[in-house]
Structures are given as structure tokens and as C-alpha cells.
Amino acid sequence: MTHSSSPSIGHEARWWRPLENGRVLCELCPRECRPAPGQRAYCLVRRNEGGRLVTDAWNAGLGFAADPIEKKPLYHVRPGSRVLSFGTAGCNLGCVHCQNASMSQSKAALARMEHATPGMLLRAAKSQNCAGLAFTYNEPVIFGEFVMACAEAARATGLYNVMVSNGYVALPAAREIYQQIDAVNVDLKGFREDAHRKLTRGRLAPVLDFLRWLRHETTVWLELTTLLIPGHNDGAEELGELTRWVADELGPDTPLHLTAFHPDHRLLDVPRTPAETLLRARQIALAAGLRYVYLGNLPLAEGNDTLCPACGVVCVVRDGWGESSVRLVDGCCPGCGAGVPGFWATGARAVAGTRDARR
Ligand code: SF4
Numbered sequence: 001m002t003h004s005s006s007p008s009i010g011h012e013a014r015w016w017r018p019l020e021n022g023r024v025l026c027e028l029c030p031r032e033c034r035p036a037p038g039q040r041a042y043c044l045v046r047r048n049e050g051g052r053l054v055t056d057a058w059n060a061g062l063g064f065a066a067d068p069i070e071k072k073p074l075y076h077v078r079p080g081s082r083v084l085s086f087g088t089a090g091c092n093l094g095c096v097h098c099q100n101a102s103m104s105q106s107k108a109a110l111a112r113m114e115h116a117t118p119g120m121l122l123r124a125a126k127s128q129n130c131a132g133l134a135f136t137y138n139e140p141v142i143f144g145e146f147v148m149a150c151a152e153a154a155r156a157t158g159l160y161n162v163m164v165s166n167g168y169v170a171l172p173a174a175r176e177i178y179q180q181i182d183a184v185n186v187d188l189k190g191f192r193e194d195a196h197r198k199l200t201r202g203r204l205a206p207v208l209d210f211l212r213w214l215r216h217e218t219t220v221w222l223e224l225t226t227l228l229i230p231g232h233n234d235g236a237e238e239l240g241e242l243t244r245w246v247a248d249e250l251g252p253d254t255p256l257h258l259t260a261f262h263p264d265h266r267l268l269d270v271p272r273t274p275a276e277t278l279l280r281a282r283q284i285a286l287a288a289g290l291r292y293v294y295l296g297n298l299p300l301a302e303g304n305d306t307l308c309p310a311c312g313v314v315c316v317v318r319d320g321w322g323e324s325s326v327r328l329v330d331g332c333c334p335g336c337g338a339g340v341p342g343f344w345a346t347g348a349r350a351v352a353g354t355r356d357a358r359r
Pocket residue numbers: 026027028029030031032033041042043044046091092141142
């Protein structure tokens with residue numbers, strides 16, 4: 001893809017209303033910023049320009065790359081396919097352990113955004129043999145207007161759309177942004193309100209509300225990731241509560257990715273997650289009733305493949321990112337014929353598993 005170095009700026013945003021004294025209220029996420037004229041909001045890409053909320057993340061992006069879908073991670077979505085991935089500057093959370101802080105928490109990243117229209121992205125996706133678009137790296141809802149434009153264009157040409165999200169979004173906006181989204185991986189960064197605030201500068205409760213909404217009121221395919229940070233969110237009691245909540249509220253077929261932390265950004269004094277912690281957490285999740293519990297960021301013998309929960313036969317073999325071998329027959333286990341929920345279709349546009357199949 002060819003980019004110019006001058007992104008479009010000042011595109012009028014959605015999901016806001018005017019307040020007194022020229023301030024505006026952004027209604028896109030639970031942070032509810034109220035920037036004064038001339039001020040940027042918390043997520044950097046939205047700002048008050050003369051009493052209007054505008055976005056600088058329109059026809060613009062950062063970090064364009066063709067990735068294996070497994071890298072998002074999304075394990076029950078078109079295994080072996082590639083997605084054209086990008087994000088923007090800014091984020092609506094301020095995670096102290098962010099692995100993309102040079103994009104998400106740096107004003108300098110605004111100047112690095114490149115011009116990219118939906119048409120340019122689709123041409124790049126096709127030329128790089130991508131089956132879908134991935135809105136990722138930072139929180140995609142902060143550029144929700146552009147996500148909607150790209151996702152609509154992608155669907156019209158037979159590409160699928162996925163998000164990698166922190167789940168920090170107001171539901172009225174999510175209802176619009178997720179209309180053309182096929183699958184999402186949401187980071188569930190812990191299960192303690194106070195620790196969540198310290199780690200992310202955001203509240204946990206809205207994330208749980210969003211997850212319930214996504215699961216019960218949409219057909220978007222949902223997977224979760226929890227990064228296990230030693231001493232912060234890896235206690236057995238907390239993990240037990242988190243995984244039981246997922247099983248009860250979102251269903252036991254919701255894939256959960258438990259991934260290893262490495263020191264980054266402002267959390268440099270915390271050690272890497274040991275393999276034993278991941279293995280123990282997986283046992284807790286399985287005991288809570290979750291059927292698909294994967295391990296990531298460490299080379300381990302377990303937690304890579306998709307096993308049939310009914311008979312234990314391997315249904316999808318994963319040998320590194322993008323090297324998946326699917327043994328399913330019409331979405332069913334090749335051993336016993338039990339349905340394995342997911343987004344397996346190989347046609348022009350993937351079709352999500354039915355709601356019943358996920359239960
Ligand atoms: S999307 Fe950005 S501007 Fe809007 S409330 Fe959230 S952080 Fe603030």
C-alpha cells in the first residue's frame with residue numbers, strides 16, 4: 001500500500017453532544033471526556049475543535065501489517081487465514097504494562113499516522129492475500145467512525161472483520177460499531193475493580209457489561225485474553241472467580257487465552273510470568289467449566305490445539321502462528337461428530353456459529 005504522509009484531520013466525530021461554554025461530551029466510552037475548545041481528549045485522537053468533537057483518526061492509521069489470524073489471538077476464526085491489521089495513535093485506557101505504548105500513549109504517534117482510505121486498505125488486503133481486516137494494536141472504538149467505514153467496505157467485497165479490544169465502550173456506540181464485525185478478542189485484564197483501575201486507568205464494570213451485551217445480544221464471535229501479571233491478577237482466587245464468571249455469563253464455549261507477561265512500559269519491576277503460573281491458571285479455568293483454554297507467549301506443550309471437549313480428539317492443530325491444520329468436518333469433531341463452535345467457514349464471507357451451537 002502506498003501512503004501519503006498527511007492524514008485527513010478534523011473529521012466530525014459521532015457519539016457526542018454539546019455542553020455549556022463550548023465544551024463537548026464524548027459519549028463513545030465510559031470515560032465521558034468533556035474537552036474544552038482546543039483541547040484533546042484522553043484518547044488523543046478526539047478533540048474539541050471550535051465547539052465540535054472531531055476525530056483525527058479518519059482515513060488514517062498506523063502499523064499496517066498482514067498477520068496470521070492466530071496472532072490476534074483468535075483461534076476459532078478461519079484458522080490459517082491472514083488479516084490486514086492496523087491501529088491508530090491513542091487509546092481510551094492507560095495501561096501501565098501496555099506493549100504498544102509508543103502508539104497508544106504518545107502524542108508523537110499522531111504525527112506518524114499515515115493516510116489510508118477504505119479502498120486503499122481493501123486493495124492492500126487483496127494484494128497480500130488477506131481474508132479479512134483486523135482493527136487492533138490500540139482500542140479500535142476510539143476510531144469507530146473509520147472502523148465502520150472500513151468494515152462496511154470489507155464486507156461488500158467478501159472480507160471478514162475482526163477487532164482486538166479492551167471492551168471499554170458505551171453500549172449505544174458499540175451497537176453501531178459492531179454491526180459489521182464478525183469476531184472480537186476482548187482483553188479481560190483482571191477481575192478486581194481496584195487492581196483493574198491501577199493497571200488500566202479504567203473501570204472493570206463497563207467491560208463486563210460490554211461482554212454480556214456482546215454475548216447475549218449479538219452474533220459476534222467472542223474470544224477472551226487475560227494477560228497474567230505476577231502479583232497483580234494471577235491469584236488462584238481471582239482466576240477462579242474470573243473463569244467461573246466467564247463460564248456462567250458468557251458460556252463454557254467461550255475460548256479463553258491465558259498469556260504470559262513480560263516487563264514493558266511502566267511495569268518494568270515485575271518479573272515475567274512463569275510457565276507454572278500459566279499451567280496452573282489453565283487448570284483453574286478447565287475446573288470452572290471452560291472448554292477451550294489456550295496458553296500464549298511461552299512455548300508450551302499444552303494449550304495450543306483445539307481438542308474436542310466430548311472425546312478429546314484434536315480438531316485443530318497449531319504449530320506456530322498461521323500454521324494451523326483444521327481436521328474438523330463441517331465444524332464437527334472428526335472423532336465423535338460433536339459440534340465445535342467457531343467461525344470456521346472457508347467461503348468468501350465467514351459465517352458465525354449459531355447461538356445454540358455456542359452453548
Ligand atoms: S472515546 Fe476518547 S474522547 Fe471519547 S470518552 Fe473515551 S477517551 Fe474520552
